[in-house]
Amino acid sequence: WFYTLMVLSTALFNKPAFKNLICNGLVLAEDGKKMSKKLKNYPDPMEIINAYGADALRVYLINSPVVRAEPLRFSKEGVFDVVKDVFLPWSNSYRFFVENADRYEMESGTKFTANPRIHSVTTNILDKWIFASLQTLTKRVRREMSAYKLYEVTPHLISFLNSLSLWYVRFNRDRMKGNSGSVEALHSLQTLHHVLLSLCRLMGPFTPFLVETMYLNLRRALPTDSELFVDSVHYLMIPEVDESALDEEIEVSVRRLQTVIEMGRKSRELKGRKTKQPLDHLLLVNPDQKYLDDVVKLQEYVLQDLNVRHFRVSSELQAFVKLTCVPDRKRLGVRLKRNAPKVCKALYDFSHEQVSSLQETGKAIVEGCEVFSEDVAIEMGFKGDAEKFSSSSADGGIVVLSTELTPDLLEEGYAREFVSRVQRLRKKAKLNQSMPVEVFYGCPSSPSNGVIMNGVDDAKAVELDSAIAHRNDYIRHQTRQCLNHQKYQPKHAVVIETETSDIAGQPCTITLTRPCVVFSSDLSSHGSEDFCSELREFVCTKNYASLKKDLTKSQGTLTVNIGGKEVVLSRGVDFFLNVD
Template sequence: MTGIEPVPESIDFPKTEEEILKYWKEIDAFQTSLKQSKGKPPYVFYDGPPFATGKPHYGHLLAGTIKDTVTRYWHQNGYHVERRFGWDTHGLPVEHEIDKTHGITGPEDVAKMGIDKYNALCRSIVMRYSGEWKDTVDRIGRWIDFENDYKTLYPWFMESVWWVFKQLFSKGLVYHGQKVMPFSTACNTPLSNFEAGQDYKDVNDPAVSVSFPLRDEPDVALVAWTTTPWTLPSNLSLCVHPDMDYVKVLQKKDEKKLIVLEARLSELFKNDTEYDVLEKFKGRSLEGKKYVPLFDYFVADFPNAHKVCCDTYVTADSGTGVVHQAPYFGADDFRVGIENNIITKDGLTACPVDNSGKFTNKVPDYKGLHVKDADKEIIKTLKGKDRVIKQGQIKHSYPFCWRSGTPLIYKAVPSWFVRVEHAREQLLKSNDMTTWVPSHVKEKRFGNWLKNANDWCISRNRYWGTPIPLWASEDLEEIVCIGSIKELAELSGVTITDLHRESIDHITIPSKTGRGVLKRIPEVFDCWFESGSMPYAQKHYPFDNKKAFEDTFPAHFIAEGIDQTRGWFYTLIVLSTHLFGKAPFKNVIVNGLVLAEDGNKMSKSKRNFPDPKLLFDKYGADAIRLYLISSVAVAGGDLRFKEQEVKEMIRDVFLPWYNAYRFLVQNILRHQIDTNSTFTYDPALIGTSDNIMDKWILSYSQSLIKSVKEEMETYQLNRVVPKLLKFVDQLTNWYVRLNRRRLKGETGAEDCVHALTTLYTVIDWMNRLMAPATPFLTEHLYQNLRRLQPANKQDGSIHFQMMPEVNDSLIQMDIERAVSNMTTVVQIGRALRDRKTLPEKYPLPEIVVIRPEQVQLDELKIVETYIMEQLNVPQGHFFG
């Protein structure tokens, strides 16, 4: 290693980063760091797996930078931090792409193609953008293991998912039931409630009020309101609130007698001159009354239907206070239908809408029509029957499929569920074991979600996923749950190496109760079940790594976007609580969304955001990293991404920082020429200088180190980065500025060595503190500065260095306060000069400083000479 090298006046940050990437590759930096830390205490991190069917975006860059910063920090604190990349490879994102490409609209198309060929197509695209993911992750400077990754399609991963499910099944936490579920007609499958909550859009829907004449009073009709006219052919009951006031009114326009909630008369009438109130009564007086159905499709099938029911879920804030109920398509409708003996819990076997969202022959008049397309035709039919009282439109928030972007419907579907509702208190206790940043997400958004958690629908009527390992008789009276490949081989006599549907659907298990053979149920797991199983499946637990896993569970840290409070965070905690009675992670950082500069969602079609690759080439990754993790998004807020602010990060932080480093190197080289000797960094000199500014910057640096460690241990990145940025400002604008003469050797060689040693020390400390957040520039500076270290200290990368230790003996708070007040006095003095148009080169006779606290005046006198020098005055007066 030769001596320190001169530093050019300017730096091309992107080009420098490309050189650092090459250097890391040459020394295999990441793997080398892991080898160096082997045997140290483990710090456990879980990485939430993304889909490689889409390209990485700024949200991924933000979450990835947070993860990289935290894991780098803990590595530099003496821990062994394994960082494995994971991939979500199953589920709707993949299947929907195949369906779109090959024109597949339903199960019959898949049957024609064959599940084996369909799944082969899915397999062919799951890693479509993996190259771009790796390139982007590498370019942002994130160190993570792609070679030792996990994919949810690996047989050993899928086997652990089977094990997880069997544990739940054995505990009685799995059941088969029929519930009204959010349903994607584009993807032909039910979704879980948290998936349905991921994509709401404001849409215009028809709003229609329909009359239901009473059987025993044909001239009197209840009026129900709906925004889903397509559900009206399936109407089986009406519902009113038992304790609210209803009225029978005479509509003056056409002399119709109508019953509505008194508080909702405004829904039908503009003012009270349009009707006369004939009678007023409580809702319970309507209970049991029969009415004339809108259609005859289900009259024979449900003899106890088409009557009025009472329930307190009816509200007075919308509609008419009379709720139309179609038990096939509404959760409350389904519940009330069972409670009133209109339907049985398992009786909805003839739903009139297929999985593509089209009417079946159960509703012959609209057969083959998609339900949303049928709205107009149904309203037209009802108008012809004189059953429409009022028609209009409503703009409201409606759930859309998070994958296909199509409107969801709610539909009764036989599904497999994991029990969650009974465990709400335990889930909250598990959540209490965790620390969230920001903290309010834990108690409010996530805590409230857990308080109202519903049983989780884990089955999907799909193909490309981990098959649910249940072999059952046709009547589901005999069910065998398989928990491993070995167990399946023992019970079936068939040995397999792959667990996808095409490899196991044909396998049968002999019945033990005389039911012939048991066949596997056709459903696959919700892919969220797989990602929620990743703590165990990534280790192939419990088949491999059993002790290693149990010794390091739960994880110390995870991080993802705020949308995962109803996704990955939720499924992680549900499964871990069921399996082990505790949360699977101790600390979580929840980042906000990264939006376009105009506040809208980033959209490729709108081109409302800059390409990340272009910004890498323009400003470098460090600038983007520091911009992202110093933003409100790290504290859970939404960030409007502005390229100008990335540019300002270069101007305000990186250039001053680089110039301070360059100034240090220039003066080290000058000192070597002036003294005809080699400058070698001697840590024994730290703190031996009598210079106040040396004492200050060392104390300030140590206070910073102490504060950073405290904040990082509580994962408050949003507090750490601003302190680091302030330090860059203090170092460049105050220490370097006020010590130029000393650093240039104008006050003597010995004083120059003290100043150079001090500046080298704090830049080294700052470099190590900033390395997790800005890995490139810190590496660049280190590669030159380490030449001043003894040979045995010249490690290959700054990222192999430990964080600087706290030395309390260097902390002098009185000096820190003195310099802080000094900077305030100087800034005020400069502002006064500007106001009076007195340039700094123009000397003034004196400065007078008035402060009420004597201790602050005493401290200011410590730095009096600097105040007078900066404000160009010969003397100062300090009064209390």
């Protein structure tokens, strides 16, 4: 058929019969056989759609060999992988934006509004990086779509979504929560909104249902006279590339930052040091000064992600690194025959200087035979104490991580682990970020809890209890909640969730309660004990948020009328808004 059309078109018009010719391959069963109704060797399409959605199925097929005119062995797991690798990171970034935009509106008292020119306003380097990456993605999508290479779109999308969720959102989490000020929070949220809105426009042809749902919510932040404010995202064109936002230098810098962080994570794993455990310092050694300068500009993210207190750099590779070479026995065996064993042995014994020379010149004479740099793998090792340090290499450099633990570092590690458990408990209780709670804790085997285990104090429990108490301010800042020992927990406090977790090998009970009023131990000046009891019960029935507003208006006084008797209670004298 193709041949016939080609012959006719060439003979009649001296040109091809078609401008673009797209062929699809066969969709086979998972065992490689043709799909058969009789054999029922394929999953029910409606079950796939009901389980994973039509968009996931569409992306799976678009990213398969079928669109390259090759056969596809259809796999249900492949559709699930699309949900896991594409939709979940994307949805998580979207949900994080929505939660923090709501928080911003509640805390600032103003409506969150998008800024289409935010990339020219923000000075944050990661904002500029994600804008540059978005433009690179847009350029690639437009290029591949114009060439009908649909299968090239998804890999670029997955790479960008990983950058968005695992790097941009991760590094800007605290910033979006307002920890760096309202202006920075607004800029980061406007940046994320712009990126998510652009993704909806880019991915409209591939995931029409998902992007429509996202767009209709993201649209709320747009001015009604905006050209992007339309009834459906499918009325919008795929975005054009904004050349002013492209910045290859920033993309290279962040790529180097990512490599350093990945090396640091690997070094932690080698020593079994959890990310929540702070460490003293990280040293980056690389002979390329520009490489070092790029990472130094972004060192705050190295400190943040790798949880180290200090970051150092050096270009003196030889002072910290020993080079070794590992010969490719198979390659050398084919070329050197009988001489290969002695050459391999000599290569293993190469000094740092000899390996460096081989690396620079690309060749060396070993046992009378010529060896090229392609014949060996050059590895970097740290010269220092392997007991105190852990190292990993990439990009022609090495990172060296100090892994010694001091009492101060251990204490901070306990506090970070405690924060993580509180956040998990909030998630378990299905509390959103804006919902206030009070946190109470207790280590059952600590003397501060009034318990002695087996007649002796449990030293580890004392250490944990002390660490939480010493790092109280840090924990409050991270959780943005009140924190107190469980012995101060009011009896009338409404418990939302409680859990005993293992922290540093010790049980630690964490309880979340609704914020509640705490009364002075002596209210006798206002009446009898029975009257004071009724007074407490009445105040506790009031909505906590409304009570706070009323106290602000009344300058800290609360007027209560019980049984015709009017009583004026003073905040800070008769009652307090929390245990603090």
